[in-house]
Amino acid sequence: MDLRFMARALELAKLGKGCVLTNPCVGAVVVRNGEIIGEGWHKAFGDRHAEINAFDSANNSLMGSDLYVTLEPCCHTGKTPPCTEAIIQAGIARVFVGMIDPSMKVNGGGIEFLRSHGVQVFVCEDLELVRSIRSLNQEFVKNSILGLPYVVMKAAVTLDGKIATASGESKYITGEAARNDAHLERSYCDAVLVGAGTVRNDNPTLASFGELSDKNLLRIVVGGCADLDLNLNFFRDGNFLYFVKEINGKEYLYEEIGGRVLKFANWLDILKQIYDFSVGSVYVEGGASVFGSLFDENLGNGELIDKVLWYVSPKIIGGNGLSVIGGNGVDKLSDSVFLSDVSVSTIGSDVKICGYLNFR
Amino acid sequence: MDLRFMARALELAKLGKGCVLTNPCVGAVVVRNGEIIGEGWHKAFGDRHAEINAFDSANNSLMGSDLYVTLEPCCHTGKTPPCTEAIIQAGIARVFVGMIDPSMKVNGGGIEFLRSHGVQVFVCEDLELVRSIRSLNQEFVKNSILGLPYVVMKAAVTLDGKIATASGESKYITGEAARNDAHLERSYCDAVLVGAGTVRNDNPTLASFGELSDKNLLRIVVGGCADLDLNLNFFRDGNFLYFVKEINGKEYLYEEIGGRVLKFANWLDILKQIYDFSVGSVYVEGGASVFGSLFDENLGNGELIDKVLWYVSPKIIGGNGLSVIGGNGVDKLSDSVFLSDVSVSTIGSDVKICGYLNFR
Numbered sequence: 001m002d003l004r005f006m007a008r009a010l011e012l013a014k015l016g017k018g019c020v021l022t023n024p025c026v027g028a029v030v031v032r033n034g035e036i037i038g039e040g041w042h043k044a045f046g047d048r049h050a051e052i053n054a055f056d057s058a059n060n061s062l063m064g065s066d067l068y069v070t071l072e073p074c075c076h077t078g079k080t081p082p083c084t085e086a087i088i089q090a091g092i093a094r095v096f097v098g099m100i101d102p103s104m105k106v107n108g109g110g111i112e113f114l115r116s117h118g119v120q121v122f123v124c125e126d127l128e129l130v131r132s133i134r135s136l137n138q139e140f141v142k143n144s145i146l147g148l149p150y151v152v153m154k155a156a157v158t159l160d161g162k163i164a165t166a167s168g169e170s171k172y173i174t175g176e177a178a179r180n181d182a183h184l185e186r187s188y189c190d191a192v193l194v195g196a197g198t199v200r201n202d203n204p205t206l207a208s209f210g211e212l213s214d215k216n217l218l219r220i221v222v223g224g225c226a227d228l229d230l231n232l233n234f235f236r237d238g239n240f241l242y243f244v245k246e247i248n249g250k251e252y253l254y255e256e257i258g259g260r261v262l263k264f265a266n267w268l269d270i271l272k273q274i275y276d277f278s279v280g281s282v283y284v285e286g287g288a289s290v291f292g293s294l295f296d297e298n299l300g301n302g303e304l305i306d307k308v309l310w311y312v313s314p315k316i317i318g319g320n321g322l323s324v325i326g327g328n329g330v331d332k333l334s335d336s337v338f339l340s341d342v343s344v345s346t347i348g349s350d351v352k353i354c355g356y357l358n359f360r
Numbered sequence: 361m362d363l364r365f366m367a368r369a370l371e372l373a374k375l376g377k378g379c380v381l382t383n384p385c386v387g388a389v390v391v392r393n394g395e396i397i398g399e400g401w402h403k404a405f406g407d408r409h410a411e412i413n414a415f416d417s418a419n420n421s422l423m424g425s426d427l428y429v430t431l432e433p434c435c436h437t438g439k440t441p442p443c444t445e446a447i448i449q450a451g452i453a454r455v456f457v458g459m460i461d462p463s464m465k466v467n468g469g470g471i472e473f474l475r476s477h478g479v480q481v482f483v484c485e486d487l488e489l490v491r492s493i494r495s496l497n498q499e500f501v502k503n504s505i506l507g508l509p510y511v512v513m514k515a516a517v518t519l520d521g522k523i524a525t526a527s528g529e530s531k532y533i534t535g536e537a538a539r540n541d542a543h544l545e546r547s548y549c550d551a552v553l554v555g556a557g558t559v560r561n562d563n564p565t566l567a568s569f570g571e572l573s574d575k576n577l578l579r580i581v582v583g584g585c586a587d588l589d590l591n592l593n594f595f596r597d598g599n600f601l602y603f604v605k606e607i608n609g610k611e612y613l614y615e616e617i618g619g620r621v622l623k624f625a626n627w628l629d630i631l632k633q634i635y636d637f638s639v640g641s642v643y644v645e646g647g648a649s650v651f652g653s654l655f656d657e658n659l660g661n662g663e664l665i666d667k668v669l670w671y672v673s674p675k676i677i678g679g680n681g682l683s684v685i686g687g688n689g690v691d692k693l694s695d696s697v698f699l700s701d702v703s704v705s706t707i708g709s710d711v712k713i714c715g716y717l718n719f720r
Contacts, residue, residue, distance in 0.1 A: 158696065159670050159713065160685045161521015169693040292679045299678075310519050312672070314699040314715045318659075318689025319652045325520045329678025333529040336518065339674040344704065344711050351704050353519065353711060355674045 001096045001122050005029050005036070005068040006129055009098065012041040013050065013070045013136060018188040018212050021045035022280035024101075024140035028054040028069040030062060030092075037065065045278075046079035055090055063091035070098035070133045075110040084113045094120040098133040103144035135360055138306070139281040142359040146303055148271045150281040150359060152189060153291065154182060154309040155324050156350075162321030163288060168201065170322075177348030178311045183209035185309055189217070189283040191241075191274065195290035196223025205233045206285075218279060222270065222290060226250045226261050235259070241277065243270050267297045267304050292327025298337070298357075299330065306358045308339055312351040361456045361482050365389050365396070365428040366489055369458065372401040373410070373430045373496060378548040378572050381405035382640035384461075384500035388414040388429040390422060390452075397425065405638075406439040415450055423451035430458035430493045435470040444473045454480040458493040463504035495720055498666070499641040502719040506663055508631045510641040510719060512549060513651065514542060514669040515684050516710075522681030523648060528561065530682075537708030538671045543569035545669055546577070549643040551601075551634065555650035556583025565593045566645075578639060582630065582650060586610045586621050595619065601637065603630050627657045627664055652687025658697070658717075659690065666718045668699055672711040 012027030020042055028050040030038035037060045040053025048056075051069055055062060073083035073095065087095060100108055100123065111121045124130055134141060139150035156173040157163055164170035172179060186192055187208035198204065199221050208215040219240040221228065225248040234240060238258015244251075251261035264270045274282060284294060284305075298304040330336050339355025346352070372387030380402055388410040390398035397420050400413025408416075411429055415422060433443035433455065447455060460468055460483065471481045484490055494501065499510035516533040517523055524530035532539060546552055547568035558564065559581050568575040579600040581588065585608040594600060598618015604611075611621035624630045634642060644654060644665075658664040690696050699715025706712070 157519075157521065159517075159521070159668070159699075161517065161519070161683060162689075165691050165693055165696070166689060167691040169691075171693070173693075295676060295678050308519070308674075308676070312713070314668075314702045314713060316655060316668070316685060316689075316697045317693075318655045318685050318696075319683070319687035321689045323521060323679070323683055325676060325678050327679035329522075329526060329676075329681045331525050331527040331529075333525055333531070333533075333677075336525070336678075337676045339519075342674045342709060344706050346704050349702065351711065351713060353672070353674060 001124060002031070003126055003129060005031050006070070006096060006098055006124055006126070008036065008039070009068045009070050010129065010133055010136070012039055013133070015041050016043055017136065018215070019044055021190055022140070022143055022278050024071055024137040026050040026069065026071045028067060030054050030058050030065050030067055032060065032065040038062070048080055049074065049083050051083045052080070052086055055086065064093045066094045066096065067092045068096045071137070072097050072099065072101040072106055072108070072110045073114065074101065074106050075113045076105045084110050087114060087119065088117045092119060094122070097121060097123045099124070099130060101144070102141050138359045142306060143275070143280050147275055148303065149191070149275050149279045150306050151271065151304055152185070152281065152283045152307045152309055153294070153305050154185065154283060154285055155291065156182065156311040156313065157324045158313055158315050158317045158321070160316050160318065160321070161324050162317040163286065163324045164322040165317055166320035168322070170202065174311045174313045174350045175348040178313075178350040178352065180209060181347050181352065182309070182311060183207070184212070186217070186283045187212035187215055189281040190279045191218035191220055191281070192283045192285060193220040193222065193290070194285050195287050196221055196228055197289065198285070198287045199228055199232055199234045203232050218277065220274065220282065222264070226254055230254075230257070241274065243273075267294050268301060271304065286324070288322055288324060288326040291325045295325055295337070296327040296329070299335065303358060306356065308355050308357065310353040311347070312353060314349060314351070361484060362391070363486055363489060365391050366430070366456060366458055366484055366486070368396065368399070369428045369430050370489065370493055370496070372399055373493070375401050376403055377496065378575070379404055381550055382500070382503055382638050384431055384497040386410040386429065386431045388427060390414050390418050391426040391428060392420070392424070398422070408440055409434065409443050411443045412440070412446055415446065424453045426454045426456065427452045428456045431497070432457050432459065432461040432466055432468070433470045433474070434461065434466055435473045436465045438465075444470050447474060447479065448477050452479060454482070457481060457483045459484070459490060461504070462501050498719045502666060503635070503640050507635060508663065509551070509635050509639045510666050511631065511664055512545070512641065512643045512667040512669055513654070513665050514545065514643055514645055515651065516542065516671040516673065517684045518673055518675050518677045518681070520676050520678065520681070521684050522677040523646065523684045524682040525677055526680035528682070530562065534671045534673045534710045535708040538673075538710040538712065540569065541707050541712065542669070542671060543567070544572070546643045546645075547572035547575055549577070549641040551578035551580055551639045551641070552643045552645060553580040553582065553650070554645050555647050556581055556588060557649065558645070558647045559588055559592055559594045563592050578637065580634065580642065582624070586614055590614075590617070601634065627654050628661060631664065646684070648682055648684060648686035651685045655685055655697070656687040656689070659695065663718060666716065668715050668717065670713040671707070672713060674709065674711070
């Protein structure tokens with residue numbers, strides 16, 4: 001396997017980041033006599049797959065060529081026909097696969113099908129490349145294995161872990177550069193989730209940002225019962241879900257403008273329901289009670305939170321400020337939740353700390 | 361002024377870091393015909409000054425030479441005779457000064473005396489060098505101007521700003537590398553201060569570390585009244601101060617082993633008393649109530665905390681864990697305490713964030 005071509009396929013795959021929803025990001029290149037003759041990537045949910053785009057871009061016969069593709073080709077008919085058949089029809093001789101598709105419908109079936117039709121298939125064994133490919137599709141991997149959306153817990157805190165003063169002032173803990181970065185990270189997700197208190201007190205727009213500012217993120221609020229003011233930014237269009245503990249008869253108000261009001265039992269239940277709305281990843285922005293209940297339930301479940309994105313402002317609020325994570329927390333230090341693959345950077349005057357719990 | 365020589369004098373000055381107590385770190389070089397003929401630095405409190413050490417190291421007559429010294433030469437008799445007279449006696453032609461001595465006894469007087477005796481004196485105007493020289497002596501600057509020790513507030517916290525779980529477990533929040541780094545930072549100070557709760561619950565040794573591990577730091581505890589167990593590590597020798605709110609008659613127990621028990625009214629009072637024991641810098645290690653009361657009083661005073669040293673472990677404890685800063689805190693976000701000159705680095709798996717409030 002010529003790793004340069006797989007690296008190029010990964011570059012192409014990245015072009016789909018934030019645009020393919022519950023589909024994975026996939027890139028593909030067609031190589032003949034050591035030269036790339038076709039390139040493609042998966043551009044949007046339900047759209048043609050990377051392999052097919054690469055085939056179409058080739059200005060030559062594909063017969064006897066090599067295909068480098070970051071993800072195992074699909075062998076089932078979803079929104080598009082199976083890629084394995086297109087590969088065989090095109091006369092591709094060898095297929096180099098970045099990672100095996102973890103989804104139940106494929107999961108090695110694509111490779112098996114190709115091999116049984118005389119195509120040579122090789123799976124990438126370069127750890128660094130495999131890790132990068134997997135990392136690009138961490139959301140898809142969790143979706144495929146657990147049927148749950150990928151969950152990013154994002155907070156902006158002071159050095160002493162506060163997100164608001166005692167009087168409730170919270171705008172803004174971090175500087176503009178960090179806020180913009182956080183909004184860009186939000187835009188890579190499919191949905192953004194906050195507690196009813198945050199919607200009521202901060203009236204956030206929860207919009208996307210930068211190069212993805214056209215993306216209308218699905219907005220999700222979690223509360224006790226449906227009692228939020230319809231004039232809040234949150235309800236500016238029907239692209240929202242409202243999770244409530246109790247039905248109080250006012251649900252129709254929110255459904256009239258196109259949103260959905262849904263009952264929930266716990267966070268696992270919320271996430272399962274969200275996934276049914278084709279949401280591959282959720283950006284959870286707090287406040288403290290949402291973080292607290294999600295964190296506490298994750299202690300028992302372990303599959304709820306995947307990524308933690310922390311913006312730390314070098315300031316101190318002190319004693320009676322609002323701590324970022326409500327709920328109960330752990331009793332033993334060994335039960336505290338450790339992040340892995342931690343990265344640290346500075347953005348403006350703030351510090352960005354990013355780490356992972358489950359899927360990376 | 362040849363900045364290379366001032367930079368060399370600064371290098372020499374740094375060799376005294378952590379060893380000169382309430383004296384400043386000072387370095388000096390003697391230059392003749394563009395060549396260094398003598399070097400020296402201030403090595404210990406009360407010991408000979410940098411200029412004299414530089415003169416003694418010269419294997420040549422000093423007549424007509426240049427002296428580069430990081431701090432304005434003293435013009436008073438303290439533990440040693442005034443350096444200004446030694447400079448004149450040696451026949452130094454020109455003196456290049458890194459920074460003016462901010463202490464009341466000197467504060468330009470040394471320069472004035474030299475000039476009135478025909479020595480040319482120049483003060484460094486290279487901002488970067490001046491900043492480094494001043495930064496090396498931030499403790500001395502505060503001591504000289506305010507008559508208070510320099511205060512470093514150091515904490516090891518989780519991402520959510522906790523220093524212990526709900527059950528009180530706190531060993532250890534950060535990893536070994538970060539703890540060693542914190543102990544080295546502690547060793548650069550003259551004294552280490554903790555609350556009675558920390559002494560009682562954690563039984564810390566509060567020792568120095570690494571290259572400075574021979575240094576027996578003055579240990580300071582702040583509590584309600586003198587009621588700590590004498591078998592605790594804190595009382596292993598008499599090198600301690602015990603600040604109490606109330607005298608309860610048991611003070612003699614602590615004074616029998618050589619320590620001192622002192623009454624205090626507030627933090628300013630504590631710091632003034634500490635300074636009277638020739639303590640130039642205090643490393644405050646918590647716990648939460650010490651941090652809280654110090655932080656709250658600093659909101660009104662503004663001159664108590666100088667440096668904040670934060671070790672952040674990428675883990676989460678959650679809701680009922682102990683927040684790092686107790687007390688009341690601020691109501692308005694604009695009143696929160698911002699750090700300046702913030703630096704961020706990773707140590708092992710932890711993040712070190714360092715910033716300044718007053719003296720830098």
